[in-house]
Amino acid sequence: MAVTLNKTAGPGWASGLGAVVVLLGVLLAAWHGNEWMKLAIVGVPPWSLAQMPDADCEADELEEEGLTLAECRQLALSMHDISISAPDWFPAFHIAVSAAGLLLALLSVFAGVALVDYRQWAAATALTTLGALAVLDVVSFVGVVMVGPLIRQMYLWSILLWFFIHLSMAVAALAGYRNEREARRSWHAPE
Amino acid sequence: MRTKAYNKTVGILHWLLALSIFFLFISSWWMLGLPLASENFQLRAFPFQLHKNIGITLVVVLAVMLYARFRHRPEPPPPEALSPRIYKLAVLDHVVLYAVILACCVSGYLSSSYSGWGTELWWLVELPYWGYENEELNVLYSDIHLWTCWILLAVVAVHVSGALYHAFRNDGVIRRMLHL
Numbered sequence: 001m002a003v004t005l006n007k008t009a010g011p012g013w014a015s016g017l018g019a020v021v022v023l024l025g026v027l028l029a030a031w032h033g034n035e036w037m038k039l040a041i042v043g044v045p046p047w048s049l050a051q052m053p054d055a056d057c058e059a060d061e062l063e064e065e066g067l068t069l070a071e072c073r074q075l076a077l078s079m080h081d082i083s084i085s086a087p088d089w090f091p092a093f094h095i096a097v098s099a100a101g102l103l104l105a106l107l108s109v110f111a112g113v114a115l116v117d118y119r120q121w122a123a124a125t126a127l128t129t130l131g132a133l134a135v136l137d138v139v140s141f142v143g144v145v146m147v148g149p150l151i152r153q154m155y156l157w158s159i160l161l162w163f164f165i166h167l168s169m170a171v172a173a174l175a176g177y178r179n180e181r182e183a184r185r186s187w188h189a190p191e
Numbered sequence: 192m193r194t195k196a197y198n199k200t201v202g203i204l205h206w207l208l209a210l211s212i213f214f215l216f217i218s219s220w221w222m223l224g225l226p227l228a229s230e231n232f233q234l235r236a237f238p239f240q241l242h243k244n245i246g247i248t249l250v251v252v253l254a255v256m257l258y259a260r261f262r263h264r265p266e267p268p269p270p271e272a273l274s275p276r277i278y279k280l281a282v283l284d285h286v287v288l289y290a291v292i293l294a295c296c297v298s299g300y301l302s303s304s305y306s307g308w309g310t311e312l313w314w315l316v317e318l319p320y321w322g323y324e325n326e327e328l329n330v331l332y333s334d335i336h337l338w339t340c341w342i343l344l345a346v347v348a349v350h351v352s353g354a355l356y357h358a359f360r361n362d363g364v365i366r367r368m369l370h371l
Binding site: 009010011012015016018019020022023026027029030031033034037038041042053054055056057060061064065067072075076078079109112113114116117119 | 206209210213214216217218221223224225226227229230231232234237238241326329330333351354355358359361363365366369370371
């Protein structure tokens with residue numbers, strides 16, 4: 001049966017912020033899921049560059065995929081980008097960051113729903129989750145700074161962008177949390 | 192304020208669909224940058240199988256969601272939140288969204304069927320070939336798949352814009368889908 005919502009709507013800031021948190025949480029979960037798969041597949045290529053077999057670039061395949069011969073050869077070479085530029089610890093580090101990011105992104109979706117369908121604990125939960133995501137972005141950023149330029153150009157900008165998005169949303173949750181707390185205090189304070 | 196909201200099953204399936212669709216977009220852009228499949232390079236095998244599996248499952252999830260949605264149909268939002276004209280546009284947006292998701296998934300599966308590459312559903316069941324190896328039909332369905340997916344992305348953007356608009360207005364429309 002259809003669900004009946006019978007409580008009053010939450011504050012406007014919570015509704016707007018909650019919807020944005022849900023949208024970006026879903027996008028982030030998808031991104032981290034893909035990063036996980038990416039590292040699992042090309043984190044450690046089966047050959048070194050010196051032993052790598054020639055790419056198979058048949059004319060009909062190239063036409064079907066809309067590729068030039070040079071692009072087809074480059075696709076094979078580029079799978080070494082991560083291994084060339086990464087120290088041994090990087091694949092495990094990146095997979096751990098992606099796993100934590102996926103979990104936190106899903107938690108942020110839950111926190112966003114709680115903001116829209118307003119609960120008193122929603123702002124604190126959103127602040128914690130978004131703060132944790134911003135901290136994870138910093139950890140990830142520092143990790144990527146310590147590896148080679150091929151990986152840095154691949155990840156650094158997107159991590160920085162996500163960091164500022166999470167920071168902005170965490171600060172919005174903090175401001176909302178404090179406003180709500182002050183409003184409750186003034187409501188209960190004697191005249 | 193009393194508002195009839197969507198059933199919880201519909202809500203969960205809606206977010207599962209959203210996550211799957213975004214994952215399929217992001218992962219497909221990456222996997223098409225892997226070396227072409229050959230005897231030496233088999234790196235495309237897993238992501239392509241996963242892509243097909245999620246796409247096929249997505250059609251099933253969409254069917255279950257539509258069934259649950261029609262079985263537990265909520266009342267339209269109050270006219271002060273959504274005018275009848277905008278409500279009709281929102282219904283049209285949903286119909287187009289579902290049609291494009293279906294077209295995108297079916298064309299992808301048909302392209303795969305005519306490519307000669309088999310599909311093992313979640314690495315458990317070998318699905319029958321709906322077609323035979325035919326380069327022209329493979330390219331045709333592959334093009335349809337590509338374009339319907341670009342259209343899907345545009346329709347998703349419209350859908351998300353509408354949801355955010357109502358969330359910022361705090362008119363209760365978004366709470367019909369986002370509730371605990």
